[in-house]
Amino acid sequence: MKYEMIQAPKGVSEYGPPMSAAFEWVRESLIAPAKLAGYQLMELPVFEDTALFSRGVGESTDVVSKEMYTFEDRGGRSLTLRPEGTAGVMRAVIESGLDRGQLPIKVWYSGAFFRAERPQAGRYRQFYQVGIEAIGLDDPAIDAEVIAIADQGFKSLGLRNYRLEITSLGDNESRAAHRVDLLRFIATLDLDEATKARAAINPLRLFDDKRIEMQKAMAQAPLLLDYLSQKSAENFKQVKSYLDQLGITYQVNPRMVRGLDYYTGTTFEFIHEGLGAQSGIGGGGRYDGLMEILGGQGLSGIGFGLGVDRALLAAQAEGVLLENQFSSDLFIIPLGDNQKSRALSLAAQLRLCGFRTEIAFGNRALKGAMKAADKSGSRYVIVLGDSEVASGTVELKRMSDGFTSSVKIEELQKALTGAL
Template sequence: MSFQAPKGVKEYVPPQASTFYAIRAAFAETARRAGYSYLETAVFEDTQLFARGVGESTDVVSKEMYTFTDRGGRSLTLRPEFTAGVLRAVLEHGLHRGQLPVKVWTDGPVFRAEAPQEGRYRQFYQLDLEAIGSEDPAVDAETIALAWQWYTTLGLTQVRLLLNSLGCRECRPIYRARLQEFLRALDLDEATRARIEINPLRVLDDKRPEVQEQLADAPLIGDHLCAGCKSYHDRVKQLLADLGIPWEDSPRLVRGLDYYTRTTFEFDHPLLGAQSGIGGGGRYDGLSEAIGGPALPGIGFGLGLDRTVIALEREGVEPATPARCEVYGVALGDEAARAMFTLVNDLRAAGVAADMAFGGKGLKGAMKGADRSGARFALILGERDLAARAVQVKDLTTADQTEVPLAQVVDVLKGKVQ
């Protein structure tokens, strides 16, 4: 039998993997320039971290988590999202006792037991960025702007920013009661009715048409914001406008996790159909207390790498990727192969992407390898060249060929490819 990847696992292999790598690298640079440090967190956590942090009423916790009991009888869960684990790591390692906000980012696979389809996988990949310890609308605007800058850097032009506020501890309970009153009067199934009592905002996030039809006249959180939340939200929008970032008011946007407060946002791409959400996030000012930490405000986002790759393909955009090979060595004979092996490694040490033909191929076969490698230059080294202490440098785009002394070839090629 031959093994295959489990159902719902998206894998990236060449050449598509180069795009996947390039967009991660672009994000790393975007985050670095804004003062965000990288951290690596656990892939699995205590199940209660997500139950208390994400919310037991969410589909993520109630239906989609990969939970297992380890040999010590502990209940553990593969991370279904990043924020709760990142905040746990910040608290555990005392990062919040230093300069605030703590600005960190991470990336990697996350896991949800969903019905697989294009853009929705059981193992999928996210970029995560968090700013923890500051309640400032400028921090909200910064996180949104960094995601927008990343999409723009990649060359995407059809991304839409949807924006909403979910209020705070003062005004949200009033809205919650008003929303519950409205929802209780609707014709809903028992599971949805139970959700009304636990977290009625989850009902607004129900994608079923028969539910959405009944929500047309549902009260909006924006009409129930306190003065402080309204002023905060207006400031965020003003700062985004100052940066020239367009947004669309989305009064029913609630996202799928319980910890969001105030600023909530989503990035949407119309060419992705039903899976048009390619990233999003928001403020989570009560999450630290929910998982046993001190009062510590925060905001962050998760951006879907899988859906971003699809969006780039739909728009016909190919991000710039580093050359896999810039110089390809072709050696004719055992002694030439030995010398070429050293030369290729010298080129790599000098910062030049280099490869060579292996297996004692003849000139014709080796040159086919040079063409397939994508290299701009081929180095051809035979017994005569060795005797002359020189190597033939062939430009594969023009077919021009010159002889260069072996002692100078690394410096010559370094100047040509950089």
Template sequence: MSAEFAAPKGVPDYFPPASADFLAVRNALTDAAHRAGYGHIELPIFEDTALFARGVGESTDVVSKEMYTFADRGGRSVTLRPEGTAGVMRAVIQHGLDRGQLPVKVCYAGPFFRYERPQAGRYRQLQQVGVEAIGVDDPALDAEVIAVADEGYRRLGLSGYRLELTSLGDDTCRPRYREALQEFLLGLDLDEATRERARINPLRVLDDKRPEIKEATATAPLMIDYLSDSAGEHFAQVRRHLDRLGVPYELNPRLVRGLDYYTKTTFEFVHDGLGAQSGIGGGGRYDGLMAAIGGKQELSGIGFGIGVDRTVLALAAENVSVAGEGRVQVFGVPLGAAAKDELVALAGRLREHGVSVDLAYGDRGLKGAMKAADRSGARLALVLGENELADGTIEIKDLADGQQTKVALDGIVAEVRARLNLG
């Protein structure tokens, strides 16, 4: 009796040819960050559980309900990373990056893990690209971080998204707002679990997606109305820089992110083509995170996490294909053993010149090999048989329009590069 295996529930596979879209999205988002001076950082897949409990917040759904936590063989409690910011801040503290040039600007990409009910765009292993800028509290830096995310989306050709923006205030105004919000919430007819959340962290109640809670909190006090003069001026400067950068946004005073460490500038990119899971990325400033996880300094930071999975879905909703990297450009069709020897060597030369090449392996006939060429998604097919070898030519076929021409075999590298606009 044979065992049948499948990927764990809520964990998507990406494989060719669809994986080319995934790769293109991830690379476009990281490239936008690199152009703005964000260097790569590679983070552990799992960390000490206490890092996330203290950094993300024990009252959040992420920590209380969604983390993959287990004891390792040494009896230590470790957790598969549910987000990237706490890990980056831990690395900054551990390796003394905060004692060097500020801000520390880093970019990362990879899988993150949350035990959620799987649905379209909501996975237990989610893929994200993130950036963090740590050590400088400057509204211009906030605007830069937001603009980096916006540039990544625009370069992908995504258009049907909007940026929602607000401020969650600072230590000078949050206590007064917390008191007002808590008084409002505890005056409602809430279930006991929600009342307890209102006592511990009332802002989390505004993040509750249940329709009855959203209706009950529709007239709740808003943080934007309690901003101190300094927090209000900070937010005004962020908006002014975004205007100068040409990044459009909508003010959403009810915007609440799902993590406890956010302060001041807070934002989310939303795409309505995704239904309930409409958020495709977001982030904000986190002024108290370093102190919360044991740093000797209290340096502020600003960052974002963009969902690669959801961005892929958003592009599909707009019928936009971004596949390119990882896709075959040229497909070789050898007819006979001598032709295969020649095409194997030619494929190597083309790859050295920056061309992506695949071959019809397995000694297929012409019909079967051309079907494989069509399925590969290649732009060009190179067909080589005994007759072509005899006269030193090779047939090149444009798979888009079907036109075929013979060219000299010794000039095929230059011909292919010219047709692919590679210079």
């Protein structure tokens, strides 16, 4: 009987060889600068109490209102697969009491996130993000540092065709003042029902409308940047000045809209040119009210999330993917069954010395095993046959030019250390 094939759930991203090597490289490169800056790992659950997101991210957002994977567990609790990382970090910080220790708390995370959207180029239902959060410090210098760390991550991949956009959403006072005027302005426009509904939820979203006529209409709209309180304005100016001094180029985009409700003050986005419609490869900002909303003390914070899948696509688009495919150093070919156990123990020893060592298993002819060795990318092949064993040696073959020599088993490690 033949079973029906089971496919992966719709829209998930997954990576096997050979792409997995590139994926791993991208993910580790993106987060490396944060580790160098003293951020420490926060390993979090992938599902949380649904209320964490509805309250933290905001009921009005698309993410919460229509993109969450929510389910009930056997105890009747409502749980949700995390659609983003910041709320979970905040919850864990509060719950573990980290916020009562030394500030700022600087953590990084890496993992899968879930949104039930229609899949598209660079948009998946399960996708990967790395991110950092710096909590408990209200200083424009750390805003600049967080942005610089993200930028460094992208730069270390060799990416060039991206830009950094920044703006400030100000404090509550700034946004309240702007909102009044913005709503007044929007009321003068002739809008369709869907757009009106969006405006009612969050009027800032209209700035993000891709239709040309909407962009024209919104060109005259009052900008939040012009309503910043003195403190917010001063802050934003400082952040820009730090970025200038760091030599990080950016564009101020007063029309930038972020999809999560908790953002305040400095916000930023990294946009790549070569990705089609889903061009954001990373983004973040300050979220000064979030901790309080989640039942903690009112510490401010700032962080970012970088899309690993999209960064990988960007690296492909720019042709900067290294041939950093995993390849072995050594490939042991045992000739005949009675040589297999020797191959196993020799391989174990060599691996202890740090050599990446594979064995030709199965009962292929030497010729076939050599082919396999060639494909593995190994630089040396060790042939173990009856004649070698009899003389206490192995045959060592250098694959680059086929040079072959006989090496005593005891001297193998030394010979390899010099050769590799």
